[in-house]
Amino acid sequence: MKNVYLIAAFLLGYTTSAFAQYKGLDVVKVADSQQLYENENIHIPNIDGYKTLKCDFHTHSIFSDGTIMPEERVWEGNRRGLDAIAITEHIEYRPHSSFIKADHNESYKIAKGVEKNANIIVILGAEITRDKPLGHLNALFLKDANALNVEDPLIAIDNALEQGAFIMWNHPGWPNDTSTIYKVHQELIKQKKIHGVELVNGFEFYPIAFKFCKDHNLTYMGNTDIHGVYNQTYRTDKQYGPMTIVFARERSVEGIKEALFAQRSVVKFGDMLIGSESNLRALVKACLPYKIKSIKGNEAIMEINNKSTLSFYLQLDSKIISILEYGYIEFKVRLDDKIKFTNTFITDNSQLEINITELK
Ligand SMILES: [Zn+2]
Ligand SMILES: [Zn+2]
Known part of the structure; x- marks a missing residue:
């Protein structure tokens, strides 16, 4: 004793x-x-009129070629501080099917069971999986993923669209390291059957797809495509998994869906923020409220407060100023200066710039 x-x-x-x-x-x-796990705790403020939601629209579990159960995927999302996660099992590639007998909705149903406790929105998706040229496409916001289990992938897309799905072209540069836009993609976009492109997938970024997204008014997406345990795949010391930041009217499945169809998203990839000029401008303005403290002639003292845990790197003339999470800086500017936000990308080779006069 x-x-x-x-x-x-x-x-x-x-x-x-x-x-x-x-x-x-x-x-x-x-x-x-769970008590010991350090949450990612990424804070990004809401932008004018919209809630800022952190989402991952591409995840797998043991029900396709992942290694963990779907409810664990949801709890991982909770610890990442996500607002929404889509369960997107491959329809055609299910290496565990000899011992996991289930239809294509089962994984989502299990995940959905912990949605409330984990305080995260669970979205039913599926990955239509073919070799290139078509490649892989995620159908999001499905009602019944079984309807996608057909031989012809173009019919699978139509069946998803009949359910009101949002179609994302996944990892255009994988597996052969070229982000070729094939005729089939051009055709699908012309018919409004592809709505978004995954510019970032896991550890990869596809700069060529940038222009494509911009030219065709498609939604910018960035996701983990996680198969293994999140904490073993991504280091926790700031090298977090990518996410799609969505600006939604409300924190709900319908709110997120409306926002994606309206192209209100920004991709977070490490410290990089990727998006259209208007979305990035709104995000930067919400994160970094500026104030001109005093003006003397053509010079002003300006202060910036970072209201987020995101890091920003500003270029002013040849100087780079960093404002890390919740940071504060005060500096001298000329009123005809422009500030370039060097970690925000509006095309593959241009960054967001804001005129000082715009901030007054
Ligand atoms: Zn894939
Ligand atoms: Zn995948």
Whole structure:
């Protein structure tokens, strides 16, 4: 008996007292992994008239070629601080199907079961999976993923569209390292059957697809396409997984869907922010409220407060000024200056610029 008390005392001392407690004489409870896990805690303020939502529209579980259960994927999303996650199993590639017997909606249903407790919106999606030229496409906001299990992928797309789905062209530069836009994509876009492009997938960025997205008014998307355990795939010290930041009228499936169809999104890839000029401008203005403190002739003292955990790198003449999370800076500018936000990309080789006079 004495030994038991020694062990209990050791556990209580070894873990911090906040995480260890007696549950009676026979059980000493120590911290569980969720209490110890450090959340990503990314904060991005709302923009004018819209809620800013952090989303991942491309994830897999053991029901296709992933390695974890769908409800764990949702809890990972919760720890990442996401507002929404889409479960997008491959329709055609299910290497575990000899021991997992289920239809194409089952994974979503399991994930949906923890939606409320995890406080994250779960979206039913599916990945239509073919070799190039077509490649892979995610259908999001489905009602029944089984309808996509047909031989002809173009019919699968039509069946998804009949359910009101948003179609995203996935990882255009994978697997052969060229982001070729084939005739089939051009045709689908002309018919308004592709609505968004994944400019960022996991650790990859496809600059060529940028112009394509811009020219055809498609939605900018960036997702993890996670198959394994998130915490083993991405380091937690700031090298977080990519996400699609969505500006939605409301925090709901319908709100997110409306925002995606209206191209209100920005991709976060490490410290890079990728999007259309108007979306990036709105995001930067919400994150970095500026104030001209004083003006003398053509010179002014300006202050910027970072209201987010995002980092921004500003170029003024040849100087680079960084404003890290919740940072504050004060600096001298000429009124005819322009500030370039060097980590925000509006095309593959141009960054967001704002005139000082616009900020007054
Ligand atoms: Zn894929
Ligand atoms: Zn995938």
